[in-house]
Amino acid sequence: MDEDLDLINRTEAGERDAFDELVKKYQKSLYATLYRMVSNHEDASDLLQKTFIKAFTGLKSFERRSSFKTWLYQIGINLAKNVYRDRGRFNQVSIDDVIIKKNPRTLDILIQNESRLLLRKALAELPQKQRLTLMFRIQEGRKFDEIAEIMKCSLGTAKANYHHAVQKLKLIMKESFEEEKTDNKEAAREEN
């Protein structure tokens, strides 16, 4: 029997150890996904709890056709989408404070952080499905068939979403760099 199904059956029978084992098995990866979607600990932690609560109080509706992991992620992503809807879009994130605090404020780091900020802004401009697909493929290293299952779409759609996301991201970044170049040239001209 599938290890997760065994844990689920034992959890349903009231075994606390099985419950804890299931939570421990998925809490870190699920938290990372949720954090990437909402960009702050408070919301990610809250969503993590809500996801598990919804899953464990609704175990009877888990049809065991897909894996428990996929089902859990589907619940989590749907809950996170509600947060997204409430805000209008995913968080516009700021420069990573941790890096700045830990490292000397060299020009390189600031440039690097500036690029990362640009990238995050570009990501936030992507349609939700494309952004999620890109996140699953690149940041979590998932295969396309797994992404298709979580996102409840066909394999072809998952690949297309990924392709469009990358193309759009490149375009946004190119435009941003072009704007920056133009700004720098104008600044240099004014100095002269």
Added chain:
Amino acid sequence: MTCSNKDIGKLIPAFLAQELERAERDIVTEHLESCSDCKMELILLRTLAAETVPDPGDAFWEETPGTIYRAVQREKARKKRFDLSWFAGRISMPRWALTAATVSVMLTISLLTLLSVQHRPDSSRSPAYVFSDDTMTYGSINVATLSQDDIDSINSWAGGELSSIAQEVEPVMAGTRDTDIYEELASLNASEIDTLASTIQTWEEEG
């Protein structure tokens, strides 16, 4: 300029995740040297992949299962309370109405059971015997053909009938047992004693 080599684009995520075989890896590496578009894509994706999620710390991970467990128990209890209150809300009628409803349901069930017992023998499966209010007539019954349901019906009917007969007979039997024969004889008058004596004499003569 956008790269037109879609095959390389498909390989870039796997290249990034170091999942490619050596031959494929060499092809991508060679392509990247001459294609700025794919190089930019790789840098973008590498930056994206390097975006780390801050670790909330060991204490958070250790506490989470317990926190979730308690929250799940609370949620289940809340749902249960909701179910009970829903039910209670629907039976919050006056006590007399609830009693009347309960009695009605019981009477209905009793009546249906009685009708079922009385009408079952009329079915096409058992045409040989018929129950009426005070008699039972029957033709030839092959007991072997009776089903368990038929036997149960007969048992139930007979049990009911015998019970009512027993109730009628019991006081009489009890009364007979409680009467003293000497008191009976003492209460007879002279004429009744003569009649009794002649009757006994006749029985003795007849043997």
